[in-house]
Amino acid sequence: MENKEYCYLTQKVNLRLNKAQQTFLEDMFYKARFIYNYGVNVFNETLKSSGKILSGGEINLHFVKNKDGFTFLKDVSETLIKRVFENLSKAIIKKVHSDSEDKTLRFKDEKTLFSESFLLSSREFKVVEIPNKTHHYIEIDKNISPIKIKDRLRFKDCPIINGTFKKELDKYYCCILYKVSRENYIKKLNYPVLATKNAIGIDVGLAQYLTASSGLNIEANKPLEKKIRRLKRLYKQLDRKVHPRSADDPTPKSNNYIKLSKKIAKLHTRIVNIRKDNVNKIASVLTRNFSAICMEDLSIKDMQKRKSFAKRAQDLSFYELKNKIKQKCALLSREFVEANKFFPSSKKCIKCGHINESLSMYDRVFRCENCGFEIDRDFNAACNLFKYMKNELRWGTSKLKPSEFHKLLSDCDKNKLKYYLQPLGSNQIENKKDVLVSHESQSTPYNYA
Template identity: 25%
Template sequence: MIKKNKGYKFRLKPNKKQSIYLERAFGCSRKMYNTYVEILYTQLEKQNFVNGKIVYKTIKLPTPATIKKDYDYMKEIDSLAFANVQLDFRDAIKKYNNESDGKTYIKKAKKQVKTLGRELTFKDLKGMPNFKSKNKNQNSFSTNNQNGTVAIIDDNSVKIPKLKEAIKFVNHRQLPQNSIIKGATISKDCKNHYNISILIEYYVEERQTPSNNILGLDYSQHDFYVDSEGRKANYPKYYRKSEEKLKKQQRKLSKKILKSNNWIRQKKRISKIQNKISNQRLDWLHKISYRLSENYDVVVVEDINLRAMAQTLKLAKNLNDDGFGMFRNFLKYKLEDSGKQFIKIDKWYPSSKICSNCGNIKENLQLSDRIYKCECCDITIDRDYNASLSIKEVGSTLLAW
């Protein structure tokens, strides 16, 4: 048996009283996080911190219970929500130390140095934990399940701490049998929709499926991917379809007074458009990854560096639009949940240059060459189709069974 953790997201339908509690929980969690940020900044100033890594041992953070004593309204909120805020803040410091060099400043601060003549401080360092804003859709809090404090009741309601009445939700799929609820995260999006992500723990049997049904995928800027059977995914390009509408709304935003009520309302209109694009993309990625995981035992892809590719001006917009990195993650967990295999081959493997028919390597192949013509066996084939066949071939040698 293999232990797995997975999150299931559902739309909540709270009544007025429950909505008031959720809004208070959002605000109190944000206040707790901002209090920790303020404590961090105060202690760093006392240490005359300029830049570099944060020495965690020198930072003394009070417990949430100590902070709650100064704010009576926080007593109405679940204490585990504040405990998770403290964990999130510690993770933010760890992320800064691990992923930031401690010397690079954000672009916005650099521009203000030139336009406003202000000086750079440690608060402007890239990755430094900063204050959360109410107007930036950062509305969420997390809680843990302790002795049934988080539970699904009658398949259409969910119980959370501090609320006597369970909240109704749209149950569009069932949790795995014998699963254990570990915790939940409640959030609100830009359309004022409440959602709950339920984290569960469950066990699946370790299975071995036949490995004769293998598919190779080669990433394509134009078609999303081309598989080893010659089919193209034909991603609908949702961002491109909404780009003109988005530009129009962004031009209106640029003419509003910064942080004014009109500016905030216009920002929400833009967020709704972006949220729709995101939902369309997620829906398409989930459906196509599910289809592949149902029809194939092994899927092989190239471990290309998508972040590096996104730095290229000609490739960045399409790459960020199609979400190929998310697609690989979705495909991976869907295959593994079914006892199947997801294989990544080395990003330096020359799949595009190798002839899938005879194995000859064409060193002078250019990115503009969309048709592969082999000089040895005289085969003429689509470049991406040829690469997907090569990926499938090398992936079949890396099978775990």
């Protein structure tokens, strides 16, 4: 895999605002919304009069021509305007490709919005330190004092590309986009340069969240599951509130509907944050401790359609996890191998290589029809993925030294990941060579027998 010299990373920081600063940001949100709604108006009017669908770029030109009519917009930055029309373009594309007959766009209404934002380039705001103060501040305008950042900045020495100022459910944030070099990334996030050839195959699944060929199983985040169930309940309640049932339904959204949907949005954000945090932690632990990682092609998991709400949410976290691991591997010079779509990681016997076609998705234990070998289904898949990777790379060992294994487990502990070790009964391994991967390591602190 190609190694990257730098990457773009965002840090979303909380802002502490005084009244004047809040008014200033609100004013900026208002301007961004005004320009957006101006664009929506032009789009809808053109569609009504001539049936023509304008692009975001065309509407942008229209705006630039007429901008002088709006004196209050004269200080608005180019970056902000550009981002607004990018968003409008996205909305247009989404609308054009949607099934609905009505192609008119909706206006942004302050009352029903959950989040608002505007973008500034690094020339239009500055992150500064103030002598004798521990926090950092954002300088955005001469007329207001610097805005306090509540969080510690992770990449404060790296160049800033831009910043998106956001208001989400009455809280204010700034998403600062940094250009982070590889050295900085490794240094700041405490990644060791690995000289080992330790490799790991990973199987992800609904029954067991993550099973690794080293015998480590990481459990799904339990509080998250609870929250997902709560979200589902709230959605059912929401459906009973008065609201338009289709795109042409003129019924307005009731106040209760808006109130409840804000509550849902809050819970949604919470769930997304927990999920991302969990995914980041797992990806960090794995890339910190292994030089090569193999995962399956996740598109096969799509085969079961019509999944429950919670399962779909978990699926999403599989994709996120894979992307995160891939990204980190590229930055940290680790190998990432994705198994071929047709590689039967679940159905192949790790001992004799026989393909067990009769294995259904409900079988938790893999029983080989050919040699009679029995093994945990996900563990079998993880070991197969490890073997696959070893063939691809022509290197890789699953044998962690006791000290390395200890480090891996303490890293899991430090990140509060719930894990357990693959319980393999001694009757399952008669000969150590049977499970040719990972379990050569009988000297590691955990012994199966």
